[in-house]
Amino acid sequence: AAHAEDTIKVGILHSLSGTMAISETTLKDVMLMLIDEQNKKGGLLGKKLEPVVVDPASNWPLFAEKARELISKDKVAVVFGCWTSVSRKSVLPVFKELDNILFYPVQYEGEESERNVFYTGAAPNQQAIPAVDYLMSADGGSVKRWVLEGTDYVYPRTTNKILEAYLKSKGVAPEDIMINYTPFGFSDWQTEVTKIKAFGSAGKKTAVVSTINGDANVPFYKELGNQGIKATDIPVVAFSVGEEELAGLDAKPLVGHLAAWNYFQTIDTPENKAEIEKWRAFTKNPKRTFNDPMEAHYIGFNMWVKAVEKAGTTDPDKVIDAMIGVAVPNLTGGIATMMPNHHITKPVYIGEIQSNGLINTVWQTPGTVVAQEWSPYLEGSRDLISDWRHPMNCGNFNVKTGKCGG
Amino acid sequence: MMPLPRLDRLGVAFLIITIGAAALAPILALVVPHDSAFAMPPYVVALLGKYMCYAILAVALDLVWGYCGILSLGHSAFFALGGYAMGMYLMRQIGARGVYANPVLPDFMVFLNWKELPVAWWGFHSFAYASLMVMLVPGLLAFAFGWFAFRSRVTGVYLSIITQAMTYALKLAFFRNDFGFGGNNGLTDFKDILGFNVQSDATRAALFSLSALALALSYLISRAIVVSKYGKAVIAIRDAESRVRFLGYRVENYKLFIFVVSAVMAGVAGALYVPQVGIINPSEFDPGNSIEAVIWVAVGGRGTLVGAALGAVAVNFAKTYFTGVFPEYWLYALGGLFVLVTLFLPKGLIGLLNLRRPARPTPPTPTPTPSLAQQEEGAR
């Protein structure tokens, strides 16, 4: 730019209305808090940060439009945003074309690594596979029979495909796996839950791996409670249910059901306590919860700040290069490092729902886990790796053909 | 020959604007230096291109709703199908540049372990074939659907609801990964169209011009249809369907024709839309989208064609503007806009234009004495 602007603009691209507002609104608030704090610390490169909030309204083409607006019109240096995969897919070409940076904070199905995107959420191996491992262990109840219950869209489909391959590789018989999909926003779970119950009464220890999305979760758990499926009979492990989602529920009947995530609000570390304090002060609500994607934004933002400082500029090209290797503390006492595949290292926690609605960790990985964005359990992606360092600079390098795929 | 439409002043103005925009946009976007006040930034081109597509959809919808009284809540299906047809072409254009470098299969098929291209995808590497499908698929669906519905004399809200059921069912079907169209994520990551990079400014400007021309053409076709005797019969069908039958008109054929024409237009709109927004996914089938399109028409002025296009642009502009300026309150603004338009502009935005020159002695409009027949029409 010819003349220096006096602020650095940070784009926030989260739905504030429509179906996804439920999940995304808090992420916008977290970003506002993080920016506010950074400004209190004196900003970045001597300039203040200025948040630019837009509402893509849970509408995928609108995501692309708003992304373009943020970058072209508002000239933001970086964008934090998206929740669903499709919204990310929708904005992706825009980020590539206009060469800007997106921080994506939600666990997703993997099978992607882009130069302009930093994935701060979990890839399947950072969430789903450890969860299944835990359930197969003696501690987790030595589960032998599996229900993969999901909403009918890409994340569950892919995750379940990976899990299915993984389970089979562990010797689970095909008849001991039941895969089931329901439409978006499904609310009448009576039949499905009965089905699960029947499947689970075959005499082998059974567990449900839930990739049920968003709104459908509350009615699902209500029905579990109503039909009296206790965690001791058939535990349910979910990947997108945290304290936030549980806030809408009476937790009593759900005690012992599990969540696999990379962060829980209950994790007892000083950083976590401090951050939650700040968050509650910022939102002026002493009961506000903090969840995994929020932590992902926390990490992502700090990484970006560090990379900018390292590069000495907000120029996306330079920042992208500076990002790899940046390490910042996460909220659970570990360190998150940005890997060459643009994913970060994460610890995995398995928690059980307590009667007070909070989730208590019952198991955790010894250290952090590196993301496998290209799953070794899927045929097509088995041979791919990604590395955005020079000289490879490729998101989908095929080790067999020795070529960069696309 | 179809009677050449005698254009009213509004129509002429409309054509001048659309065709003018089509001609001017490439110049403003590409030739005029970027820092000039007249330069059109690329994101504005993309935005306007999108509006044009919506406007075509609105004109198509106005044709059936405004003139024939068919309140279709299924037009998003035709729009999306046209879009998918184009998306499939664009997908196949990617070729081996996909992440898995598979020369034939699109990425989503590779990672879901598909071995070969499903039949539905054959032929889509050809632009000609894809263009044909853009019109044929929505047209055939509309034909099949209309054939049964109009023959069975499904009218009014009953028709509206089954069109809605149609698009809803398609949405769910396309949502399924098994269906073979990319599931929820849809088709995306397009590279080029007819050899031109979809993301280049020139392609963008060209697509915009094409959309504007398509809008002008849709308008001309629609206008020709509605001023013909056929159009009069169709309006008569809207107001008193059974009376038209007693005059010997095959009402079902009349409806079927206009419905199919409209569906094809919607399909074309969808096809132009996809390369400009860069994604097509099942949410385009959403019944809510259809309702929104109906609202564009109503806001602009039902039964005026120009009004429909105007409404589409106005509402979408408002949406773009409000979501950027007051992201937390824009729903109030948009909702308020709808309420106010209904209350104060019963003829839609287009009514504003007529208000300004009331001098000409207009024939007395029949005061709204809602005959029961009309009410029924609304309620049924």
Place this chain on the structure above:
Amino acid sequence: MPLARLVAVLFFLCCTTVARADAVDDALAKFFDDKFPRTEQAINELAATGAANAPAILDALGDNRLLIDQADHIIVYKTTGDDLINAKTGEKLDGVDAGAFKKVRINNALRSAIEAAMGALTLANPDPQKRAGAAEAVFETRDASALKALEAQLSHESDPHVAELLRQARAAIVVLDSKTPTADRVAAVATLKARGDQDSQSLIDQVANQSDDPAVKAAALDAKAAIKAHLAWLSVLQNLIYGISAASVLLLAAIGLAITFGVMGVINMAHGEMVMLGAYTTFVVQSALPPSLLQWSLAVALPLAFLVSAIVGVAIERLVIRFLYGRPLETLLATWGVSLILQQAVRSLFGANNRQVSAPNFMSGSFDWAGLQITTGRLWIVALAILVFVALQLALRATPFGLRMRAVTQNRRMAAAMGISTGRIDMLAFALGSGVAGVAGVALSQIDNVSPNLGQGYIIDSFMVVVLGGVGNLWGTLLGATVLGVANKLLEPVIGAVLGKILLLVFIILFIQKRPRGLFALKGRAVEA
């Protein structure tokens, strides 16, 4: 000589307690490590001692109420009344700071262990309900160590229901035990066959597969067939029940629309938001009421939700819709706008997140009725739906208001000329339709998310129900809801929820071809007018 026996028992009890006092201590000590495997040992040992306070301690552990103070080596449990009791001595601790204590952590494996232990421990509980629960727990865990206690209790069980459960629990244990005499196992198979549920089926399956005793195997195979047939039957009935329950939800959601849309002809896109307001009213009522009154919250919420939605409905009618009569299609535009505004208003007011609405006790859980599982909450919703339907039908058919409302919608101008105050009728009718939607919201708050999007999820289905049934006819709405609900639930287990829904939509399209004016189409010249 009962007295002698009593003495003997007392002696036995006190001696064992004494004799095993240090066993209890040993067990309790293991809790201090707060490691899952150690805790599990502690549970098993504690149960094995049979100590009198073992159930209380285990119960507390399962509820996260067992606390330890590692520094002072004290282990206590909190009663439900918030008293602290020393686990070792059983005495109440006063004036102790609970903050110094740490909860003993548990996980699902431990919960199972507790359940099994509790089963054996509470088999002799004086409360028959507890005994029944214990028997069920044993049945599920098939904990062989409980066999003794089971048989002991069975020998003098007075309650026939509990006795049956005990027999079943015993059967579950012995049937797989090859050391048990054949006749006993065959009898066990029969007991399980009589029980005839999923669990017995899987047990019997195992017996049929594993047993090497031909007599037992034959009995098991026979029982297997019988249970299978029985269960197939049950599952059809069960799905029917689910269907009715789904239908009741659809009916509730749609019935207000049957008035505002069906009768008044207003294409009310804000209907879903009226439902949402009802749900939020429930939320507000629950947060405002003291916890002691939570049982009554829904009873309070019902009329309030009706009022809130009705008032908002009146406001919409007076401010917007009344200018649009005779232009029904434009009501679509205006009410869509209103719906956007209401959604955002609720979002601004309550936040975008789900709000928690809890179920009063009498509405949670489920019960078993002749082998069919019936969810209490759903049952209440069915009842509410029927009630609302009957009330509305009466209001429309048997009151002057209903008559006037229908007159106004059929011919507004003429109705006015007959002396009917059309404005007032419109207002009341809209209030009624909206109010009923609010009532639906109370019910939906029990089974769905209470979020600003709540209404959006139901609006399409509601219109389908009203239209499928035939516009302007409440019976049609009832039938439409029933058909859709039941068909959906019968299809779902066969082809899955997604395909089922698609098929249902296709069915609606085809059905309307056959009956272009809905199920309850009005016929004759009157309609063609």
Place this chain on the structure above:
Amino acid sequence: MLSVEAIDLYYGAAQALRAVSLKAAIGRITCVLGRNGVGKSSLLRAIVGQQAIAAGSIRWMDEEISGLAPHLRARRGVGFVPQGREIFPLLTVRENLMTGYAAVSRDKRTIDDEIFSLFPVLAEMMGRRGGDLSGGQQQQLAIARALVTRPKLLVLDEPTEGIQPSIIRDIGNAIRYLRQRGGMAIVVVEQYFEWARDLADDYAVMDRGAVVLAGERKDMVESEVRRRLSV
């Protein structure tokens, strides 16, 4: 006593009534005659309040009613039998009649036997939907429905349209009976000249939105009126 004075009425830009005046006294029958489209129905719509007037006044029982909503006029005793019947098509015959209750106080909410003796066919069809009735039956229902409101001013727009001859006579007799029973002013718009002439106490002839002849029947010059009615 109804007194309409110099009213103007417009449909959009088109003027349908120009300074029309009309008087109708209690106990008398006033017939309004005129060709198609001269504004007879418009005049009646103005009286009952279905169309707003632009100028002039409408007084009923010494009260200005031109500003009142239609239902309030109905409650002041204005009963209306519109042209084209305007039956509530989906209400049964009984319900159609009962809509008239809205205009009267609770104790008067009954359907008099008198009505059924005037129109016996209605008694047979109480349960049938109004819209299913034949044209003539609907016309009878429309009159009966107006009577349920116990009007003091009965306004009828072409009540003989589509009615079989014997019943036309019956309707004439019924109107006479109502006049004779007293307490009611009656305004009838009619095309059927002989019938109207035999019925009228007063008459008015309209042409092009204005009253061109008016007076008492006994002073009426038949040829003059007929001239105004011819094409």
Place this chain on the structure above:
Amino acid sequence: MSDETKPELTSSLLYLDGVSVSFDGYKALRGLSLALEPGEMRAIIGPNGAGKTTMMDVITGKTRPDEGEVYFEGRHDLTRLDEAEIAELGVGRKFQKPTVFENHTVNDNLLLAAKAPRSVFATLFGGAAAVERETIERILTTTRLTDQRGRLAGALSHGQKQWLEIGMLLAQDPKLLLVDEPVAGMTDAETAATAELLREIARNHSVVVVEHDMAFVRELGVKVTVLHEGSVLAEGSLDQVSADERVIEVYLGR
């Protein structure tokens, strides 16, 4: 159409035999039989609710009879055809309650009714032919609506709509005209004019007229059929039937 090839069953233009219609158990027509010769004009009278309109509904395909036969030109079974097909055979109808296209001008109403090809493509690509324009002109004069030609039909008075509908019927130029109460709401002079008009039409068309206006029926001077309770009560000249005791009893009154 296969009907075309069928041999004529009767020489009558319109032939109804034993037609019955019932609505929810109420018998609106009970074994009605009627035959109309080509070129004949027939007046139909009968009490309110006798089934006159229902009969027309049956002929035009709006209502399907429960039993009985309805033939047009001896070979078209009207009970199997739909409204548009029947209209295209040459059966035109004026409704009891005037129904016109309220959002079209008077002129366009006539244009839509005018005899011309009815297929989608014919109307789409063909404008109003000169013949049509001429016809419309003539009809406007006949119905005295020339002044109103540019007005929307919805703005016409009741009587004007009646005339317009008669005009539409003329424009359609069908072989058989079914006219339901054409003079309701007309002045005596207009009534006379209408009678004149119908007599004129009847020279080369067949006409069925339903009316309650005896003066009008007298002026038509044609054979009269009296319907009562869904079947024929009497038939003959007006004088004959008006002398019939039963007709006086149920219809004319004493």
